[in-house]
Amino acid sequence: MPLPKAELHLHIEGTLEPELAFELAARNGVELAYADTDELREAYRFQDLQSFLNLYYELMAVLRTERDFEDLANAYLARAAAQGVRHAEIFFDPQAHLARGLTMGTVVEGLWRALGRSEENHGVSTRLILCFLRDESAESALETLRAARPYLDRITGIGLDSAEVGHPPVKFREVYEAAAALGLRRVAHAGEEGPPEYITEALDVLGVERVDHGLRCMEDPALVERLVRERIPLTLCPLSNVRLRAVDNLADHPLPAMLDAGLLCTVNSDDPAYFGGYADDNFRAVDETLGLGEDRLRELARNSFLASFLEDDEERRAHCLAEVADYVF
Numbered sequence: 418m419p420l421p422k423a424e425l426h427l428h429i430e431g432t433l434e435p436e437l438a439f440e441l442a443a444r445n446g447v448e449l450a451y452a453d454t455d456e457l458r459e460a461y462r463f464q465d466l467q468s469f470l471n472l473y474y475e476l477m478a479v480l481r482t483e484r485d486f487e488d489l490a491n492a493y494l495a496r497a498a499a500q501g502v503r504h505a506e507i508f509f510d511p512q513a514h515l516a517r518g519l520t521m522g523t524v525v526e527g528l529w530r531a532l533g534r535s536e537e538n539h540g541v542s543t544r545l546i547l548c549f550l551r552d553e554s555a556e557s558a559l560e561t562l563r564a565a566r567p568y569l570d571r572i573t574g575i576g577l578d579s580a581e582v583g584h585p586p587v588k589f590r591e592v593y594e595a596a597a598a599l600g601l602r603r604v605a606h607a608g609e610e611g612p613p614e615y616i617t618e619a620l621d622v623l624g625v626e627r628v629d630h631g632l633r634c635m636e637d638p639a640l641v642e643r644l645v646r647e648r649i650p651l652t653l654c655p656l657s658n659v660r661l662r663a664v665d666n667l668a669d670h671p672l673p674a675m676l677d678a679g680l681l682c683t684v685n686s687d688d689p690a691y692f693g694g695y696a697d698d699n700f701r702a703v704d705e706t707l708g709l710g711e712d713r714l715r716e717l718a719r720n721s722f723l724a725s726f727l728e729d730d731e732e733r734r735a736h737c738l739a740e741v742a743d744y745v746f
C-alpha cells in the first residue's frame with residue numbers, strides 16, 4: 418500500500434494518456450498527427466517547457482464533450498487512488514478550451530461529473546483550481562474569470578500556468594484582486610523556468626498562498642529565508658523538472674537541500690501522462706535516487722495535507738494526517 422498523500426500540482430489535461438487520446442480522437446472524429454500510441458510517445462522528448470506545451474495544447478483537440486472531460490478525470494482519479502492519493506487539488510486550463518469553441522460549462526460540468534463523486538467512487542476528495550494562461554493577455558484572464566462566475570460553487574481557487582519567462586506575475590494583478598474579492602484561493606506557477614523575482618512578485622503582488630514549483634528560490638537565500646519564515650508551501654514536481662530540463666537529472670534535484678533549509682516542500686506529478694509518473698512514482702523516484710528515507714517521505718506526505726485547501730473540511734485533513742502518522746513502510 419503506497420504512502421497516503423495529497424496531490425496539489427496536477428494539470429488534468431496533463432493526465433491524457435496516449436491510449437485515451439486515441440480513443441477520444443476516434444469518438445469525436447478528430448485526426449491526430451500520429452499514426453499510433455507508439456509514435457505519439459516518441460514525441461515525448463522535450464527540450465524545455467515550451468516544447469512540452471506545444472504538444473500539450475495540440476492533444477487537447479480530442480477533448481470535445483462533457484463526457485470526454487468526465488472520462489479524463491475518472492481515469493486520473495483511478496490512477497491517483499492506486500498511488501495512495503487521498504486528496505487532489507486539480508488544475509484546469511479553460512482558456513485553451515474556450516479558444517477551441519467549447520464553453521466553460523462543458524469543461525467544468527464535465528470535470529464535475531467525476532469530481533463530484535470522487536470521494537465515494539475513488540476515495541479521493543478533490544478541489545478544482547482554474548488556471549489562467551500567462552502567455553495570454555490580462556484582459557483574456559479577466560474575461561475567463563467572468564465566464565467562470567456561474568460555476569464558482571465548483572471552483573476553489575485560481576492559478577497561473579503556461580510559458581513563464583517574459584510573463585511576470587504582475588501582469589495578472591487585477592484578475593487576482595478580483596478573484597480574491599470573490600473568495601477564491603490563490604496559487605501561481607513561479608520559479609520553474611522564471612527567475613526568483615517572479616516568486617517574490619507572486620507573493621507580494623498576487624497574494625498567493627502557495628507557490629507551484631518555486632524551484633529557483635534556491636538562487637536567493639533571502640527568499641528561502643522568507644518562504645521558511647512565512648511557511649509558504651512549494652509544490653515541487655521532480656519528474657517534470659527532469660523531463661523539462663529544469664534540472665540535468667534527478668540526482669541533481671535540490672529537494673534534499675530544500676528540505677534541509679526548512680522549506681515546506683510537497684512532491685507532485687504536474688503532467689503525469691507526459692513526464693513518466695504519477696504521485697507515488699515521483700515519491701519513489703526521489704526516494705531511490707536522492708536517498709530520502711522514511712522520515713523525509715513521511716514529512717513530504719504530511720506537508721501535502723498541511724498545504725492543501727482543506728480548511729472547509731478539517732475532519733478530512735485530520736483523518737488523512739492520522740493515516741500518514743500511522744503508515745508503516
Ligand code: ADE
Nearest residue numbers: 428578579580606687688
Ligand atoms: N501547464 C501544464 N504543465 C505546466 C507546467 N509544468 N508549467 C507551466 N504550465 C504548465
Ligand code: ZN
Nearest residue numbers: 426578606687
Ligand atoms: Zn504545472
